[in-house]
Amino acid sequence: METGRIIKAYAGYYYVLSFERDVVYETRLRGRFRQEDIDFYVGDRVEFSIIDEDEQTGVIEELLPRSTKLDRPAVANIDQVVLVFASQQPELNYELLDRFLLLVEAYGFEILICINKVDLVGLNEAQEALADYEDIGYRVVYTSAETEHGLNRLTEELQGRLSVLAGPSGVGKSSLLNRLSPEAEMDVGKVSQKIKQGRHTTRHVELITLDNGGLVVDTPGFTSLRIDFIAERELAYFFREMREYTGQCKFNDCLHSSEPECRVKQALEEGEIPQSRYDSYLSFLSEIKGEDNQW
Numbered sequence: 001m002e003t004g005r006i007i008k009a010y011a012g013y014y015y016v017l018s019f020e021r022d023v024v025y026e027t028r029l030r031g032r033f034r035q036e037d038i039d040f041y042v043g044d045r046v047e048f049s050i051i052d053e054d055e056q057t058g059v060i061e062e063l064l065p066r067s068t069k070l071d072r073p074a075v076a077n078i079d080q081v082v083l084v085f086a087s088q089q090p091e092l093n094y095e096l097l098d099r100f101l102l103l104v105e106a107y108g109f110e111i112l113i114c115i116n117k118v119d120l121v122g123l124n125e126a127q128e129a130l131a132d133y134e135d136i137g138y139r140v141v142y143t144s145a146e147t148e149h150g151l152n153r154l155t156e157e158l159q160g161r162l163s164v165l166a167g168p169s170g171v172g173k174s175s176l177l178n179r180l181s182p183e184a185e186m187d188v189g190k191v192s193q194k195i196k197q198g199r200h201t202t203r204h205v206e207l208i209t210l211d212n213g214g215l216v217v218d219t220p221g222f223t224s225l226r227i228d229f230i231a232e233r234e235l236a237y238f239f240r241e242m243r244e245y246t247g248q249c250k251f252n253d254c255l256h257s258s259e260p261e262c263r264v265k266q267a268l269e270e271g272e273i274p275q276s277r278y279d280s281y282l283s284f285l286s287e288i289k290g291e292d293n294q295w
C-alpha cells in the first residue's frame with residue numbers, strides 16, 4: 001500500500017501526490033466510501049493502491065487521521081493561514097484585516113500576515129502601516145510579486161507546511177503563487193475590473209507544491225466572512241493584545257465597551273491597545289449582538 005496526499009479533487013477523481021516518490025496518481029474512491037458518506041478533502045493524507053503504474057492510476061483505500069478540517073474552502077490538515085493584503089490597490093483596509101485575523105484566530109490556525117505590492121508604497125511605509133500588528137506579535141512578511149522583494153522570506157515561511165492563502169480579491173495571492181511555483185499557472189485578474197464586479201478570479205481548490213516541500217492552497221478567499229458564530233464573551237480573547245487584560249475588569253461579564261473600571265479600556269488609554277483594533281472590536285461586538293449585520 002502507498003501513502004500520499006490529495007492535492008486536487010475534480011469530477012470524482014482525486015489526484016494523490018505519493019509520499020514515497022514524486023508522482024501524482026489519478027485515483028478513484030473505493031465504493032464503500034460512498035455508502036459510509038465520508039468526504040475527502042484536498043490536503044487529506046490517504047492510503048491507496050496502484051492500479052496501473054504506467055498510467056499512474058490508483059484507488060484510495062483509507063483516509064488517514066486529520067489534524068484540522070476547514071469546510072470553506074474545503075481543505076484538511078492546514079498548518080497555517082497566510083493572510084495576504086496589499087499595501088495599495090486595493091488600499092489596506094484595517095477592519096477587513098482584523099476580521100480575517102479574528103476568523104483565523106477563532107478557527108485556531110497559525111497565522112502569517114503577508115503584505116504584498118510593497119513596490120507601490122516602498123518598504124518603509126508598508127512596515128509602518130503594520131507596526132501595530134508586529135507589536136502585537138504577529139509574524140509579517142513584506143513582498144512584491146512585481147519586483148520579487150521578500151519572496152525568499154515568504155518561501156522560508158512556507159517550507160514543509162500546508163498553508164492556505166487567504167485575503168481580499170486583487171491583493172496578489174495568485175501572482176505570488178505563480179512566482180513561487182511557475183507550474184502553478186494560477187489565473188491572475190485585473191484588479192479594477194474585479195473589484196467592480198465583486199468577483200473572484202480563483203475558483204477551484206488545488207494544492208501547489210513548492211520545491212522545499214511546502215504546500216500552498218490559493219483560495220477564492222474565505223467564502224464567508226461572517227463572524228456571528230463567535231460568542232460576545234469570547235470575542236476579546238481572539239484579540240491577542242486584549243487577552244491579558246480581559247480577566248482584570250471590575251465586572252466578570254465585562255464586554256469592554258461602556259462598563260466602568262474596564263481594564264481593557266484602561267489599556268487602550270495607556271496606548272497598550274491600538275485604537276483601530278479597539279474600533280474593530282466594538283464594530284464586531286455590535287455585529288455579533290445583531291445590532292448590525294452587514295455581512
Ligand SMILES: Nc1nc2c(ncn2[C@@H]2O[C@H](COP(=O)(O)OP(=O)(O)OP(=O)(O)O)[C@@H](O)[C@H]2O)c(=O)[nH]1
Binds near residue numbers: 145146172173176220
Ligand atoms: N504593483 C504590483 N501589482 C501586483 C503585485 N502582485 C499582484 N499584482 C497585480 O494585482 C492584480 C491582482 O492580482 P491577483 O494575483 O489576481 O490577485 P488575487 O489575490 O489572486 O485575486 P483573487 O484571485 O481575485 O482573490 C493583477 O493585476 C496583478 O498583476 C505586486 O506585488 N505589485
Ligand SMILES: [Mg+2]
Binds near residue numbers: 174188
Ligand atoms: Mg487569485
Ligand SMILES: [Zn+2]
Binds near residue numbers: 246254262263264
Ligand atoms: Zn472590560
